[in-house]
C-alpha cells in the first residue's frame with residue numbers, strides 16, 4: 001500500500017521535473033505548469049517566513065531596529081498582493097509589475113536584517129532570501145522575457161548556494177559533531193561554492209564557469225553520498241535539500257542549450273555534448289534521501 005503511494009509520488013515528481021535530456025520544445029507545456037506551481041509554492045513559503053518573523057518580533061524579541069515591524073508589514077502586503085494576482089490572473093505584465101514592487105521591498109528588508117548585529121535577525125534574512133530567489137527562478141521559467149538577465153540570476157543563485165552551504169556546514173558542526181567524514185565533505189563543498197561565487201563575480205565567460213562548476217558538482221556528489229550514508233536526522237537532510245535544489249538549478253542553467261556562450265558560431269558548428277556521461281537526467285543528479293518508518297527510503301522531491 002505504502003509502496004504504491006510512493007510510486008505515485010515518485011512518478012508525479014518525475015513528470016514535474018523537466019528532464020535535461022528532452023528537447024526544449026517537447027517539455028514546454030509541462031514546464032509552464034510546473035513553473036507556475038513552483039511560483040505559488042515559493043510565494044506561500046515567503047508569506048509563511050514573513051508571518052513567522054512578524055510573530056516573533058511581537059512576542060519574542062525585546063529590541064530590534066526601528067521601523068523593522070513596518071518594513072515586514074509592507075513586504076508582507078506586497079507578497080500577498082503578488083500572490084493574489086498570480087492566482088487570479090494570467091496577465092504577465094501585471095505579474096511583473098507586482099513582482100518588481102514586491103522584490104524591492106523584500107530586498108530592502110533583507111538588507112536591514114543583514115545590517116543588524118543580531119545573528120537571529122541575520123538568520124531570518126537567509127530564510128527570506130531563499131524563497132525570494134526561488135521566485136525569481138520560477139518567474140524566469142514562466143515569463144519568456146522576464147527582464148531578469150541570466151547573469152543576474154546566476155550571480156544571485158551562486159550567492160544563495162554559498163550561504164546555504166555555510167549554513168549546512170554550521171548545522172553539521174552542531175548536530176553531527178562525531179561524523180567527521182560528513183562534516184569534512186560538507187566543508188570542502190562549501191569552500192568550492194565560495195570559490196564559484198567569486199568566479200561568477202569575476203565575470204568569467206560561461207564555458208569557464210561551466211568548468212568551474214564541475215568542481216563544485218564533484219564535491220557536492222561526495223557530500224551527498226556521505227549525508228545519505230550517515231545516521232543524520234530529517235532536519236539536516238531538509239537543509240541539505242535546500243542546497244541540493246539550488247545546486248541542481250545552477251547545473252541546469254549552465255548546461256541548458258541556448259545559454260550565452262553555448263551556441264556555436266554558424267560557420268564552425270560543434271556538437272553540444274553533456275559534460276559527463278552520467279548526467280543524463282535528474283535521476284542522475286545528486287539527491288538527498290530520507291528513510292521513514294513503514295514507508296522506506298526515498299529521495300526528497302526536487
Ligand SMILES: [Zn+2]
Nearest residue numbers: 081085094098
Ligand atoms: Zn497588482
Ligand SMILES: [Zn+2]
Nearest residue numbers: 103132133136
Ligand atoms: Zn529578489
